[in-house]
Amino acid sequence: MWLTLWRTFGIVFFVAILPGCLPGHHERRLLNDLLKDYNKLERPTQNESSAIVVKLGLTLQQIINVDEKNQILTTNVWLNFEWTDHNLIWNETEYGGVTDLRINPKYLWTPDVLMYNSADEGFSSTYPTNVVVASSGLCTHIPPGIFFSTCRIDITWYPFDDQKCKMKFGSWTYDSAKIDLQLNNEQGGDISGYITNGEWDLIAVPGKRNTLTYTCCPEVYVDVTFQIHIRRRTLYYFSNLIMPCVLISSMALLGFTLPPDSGEKLTLGVTILLSLTVFLNIVTENIPETSDAVPLISTYFNCIMFMVASSVVLTVVVLNYHHRTPNSHAMPNWVSGGLGQDTQESSSKEALKMPRWIRCVLLQWLPWILRMERPGKKITRKTIMMTNKMRELELKERSSKSLLANVLDIDDDIRQIQAMGSGTPSHNGGYPRLVGRSYEEGGPIVTPHTSFCFNKTRELQNILRELRYITNKMRCDEEVHEIEVDWKFAAMVVDRFCLITFTTYTIVSTIVVMLSAPHIIS
Numbered sequence: 001m002w003l004t005l006w007r008t009f010g011i012v013f014f015v016a017i018l019p020g021c022l023p024g025h026h027e028r029r030l031l032n033d034l035l036k037d038y039n040k041l042e043r044p045t046q047n048e049s050s051a052i053v054v055k056l057g058l059t060l061q062q063i064i065n066v067d068e069k070n071q072i073l074t075t076n077v078w079l080n081f082e083w084t085d086h087n088l089i090w091n092e093t094e095y096g097g098v099t100d101l102r103i104n105p106k107y108l109w110t111p112d113v114l115m116y117n118s119a120d121e122g123f124s125s126t127y128p129t130n131v132v133v134a135s136s137g138l139c140t141h142i143p144p145g146i147f148f149s150t151c152r153i154d155i156t157w158y159p160f161d162d163q164k165c166k167m168k169f170g171s172w173t174y175d176s177a178k179i180d181l182q183l184n185n186e187q188g189g190d191i192s193g194y195i196t197n198g199e200w201d202l203i204a205v206p207g208k209r210n211t212l213t214y215t216c217c218p219e220v221y222v223d224v225t226f227q228i229h230i231r232r233r234t235l236y237y238f239s240n241l242i243m244p245c246v247l248i249s250s251m252a253l254l255g256f257t258l259p260p261d262s263g264e265k266l267t268l269g270v271t272i273l274l275s276l277t278v279f280l281n282i283v284t285e286n287i288p289e290t291s292d293a294v295p296l297i298s299t300y301f302n303c304i305m306f307m308v309a310s311s312v313v314l315t316v317v318v319l320n321y322h323h324r325t326p327n328s329h330a331m332p333n334w335v336s337g338g339l340g341q342d343t344q345e346s347s348s349k350e351a352l353k354m355p356r357w358i359r360c361v362l363l364q365w366l367p368w369i370l371r372m373e374r375p376g377k378k379i380t381r382k383t384i385m386m387t388n389k390m391r392e393l394e395l396k397e398r399s400s401k402s403l404l405a406n407v408l409d410i411d412d413d414i415r416q417i418q419a420m421g422s423g424t425p426s427h428n429g430g431y432p433r434l435v436g437r438s439y440e441e442g443g444p445i446v447t448p449h450t451s452f453c454f455n456k457t458r459e460l461q462n463i464l465r466e467l468r469y470i471t472n473k474m475r476c477d478e479e480v481h482e483i484e485v486d487w488k489f490a491a492m493v494v495d496r497f498c499l500i501t502f503t504t505y506t507i508v509s510t511i512v513v514m515l516s517a518p519h520i521i522s
Helices: 002-017 026-035 235-257 265-286 296-322 341-352 356-370 381-400 403-408 414-422 448-516
Strands: 052-067 072-084 100-103 113-115 131-134 138-141 144-150 162-171 179-183 200-204 207-213 220-232
Touching: 026 100, 052 162, 052 200, 052 220, 072 162, 144 162, 162 179, 179 207, 179 220, 235 265, 235 296, 235 448, 265 296, 296 448, 356 448
Parallel strands: 052 179
Antiparallel strands: 052 072, 072 138, 072 144, 100 131, 113 162, 131 138, 162 220, 200 220, 207 220
């Protein structure tokens, strides 16, 4: 038992005499001596006429959010203040070798540096961390905080845009004669510990010292402005907005390859136009409401929507050409009601007839340029010229024929037909045999044979009248059919022309928009 007591006493004795094991009171004494007469409202300078040099640095940890709609940048930032407090200098040997202290900033003088362009409700977003005070009076204060800063968003090249958001720091009450605010690092902000953002790439954080004179005060004020240069990552927008828009616009081009008889050409164009409108609404919800510039993607969407809207209009033209019939393009009933049947058919044919300039453009030159061929007809420059000449000759030939010859489509001798109808003398000095063979006292003699000939003449006239009606009807139907075929071919030409034109327009507009962007993939 005595042995155990001696051992315990020995251990306590050796522990008590070891250096550094005694309870320390130097730090407490130092704090009491430093803060006993310290006034935190006093500017801690050795000479009151000189300015306190405050060095400011910035460490960017993370870009939390970029609100384009409200133009606010949210960042996680550590500020780094350094200044020399001449009221906090001590001799380390007098206080047991204490080299530094950690003091709450509410007990010390701290520079009233704030972010001028703060969008926070409390304006100051920093956390009041302790100030590290060295024996030389050097104070280091590194307050972290979540900063909400205003940022002017330039949407000209959205979504291939770069944004440069500024964070302006300066003393709120001290001018340059009281506080000389300087950059801690000439390179700007520290980004060594930056956490990457999924939407934005950080390019650089340069800093600059500025001196300004405000209208409120004649003094010169100093501020340090850090510019956060970020670039939007476009992979999300390229795969979710641009590519669907390109695919939808290509579907609009397929509408020109759809047969007009399917009945879905117009529906397809209107549906695509509505789809692009939905995509444009999604874009407008994310960009700020400003009239300073038009976003690049909105320009591209407007170009594509213009193309789709034009395709809908031209699809209506194609359907109108394809489905032209005498019934759909005839004269109104109040106009043609008092006309005869032949006159009505002629007026319907004239209403359906293709204008000369449309025939020249859509049936001759444009198919020749597009290398299109009609069934059984090869369209070349030579055939176009020959067709025009044949049409002119046909018009001249028809104008030189009599009415009956035009109806029956035959060549005739006008003088013989007139002689047969009027009973005038023939070339041998007599009358035709249909009138009579003998004369008495200068007039023809009517015989039974002559009466039979007159009856046969009336029957022939009736037969000719019926033949003329049938021939006119058949010719009119054939001409109407040919005109309808011409209109359908004109619709095919318009479809082909629109397909080539709008395909070229879509490709060129897409390439121009992409190449005009500062960067495409990042």
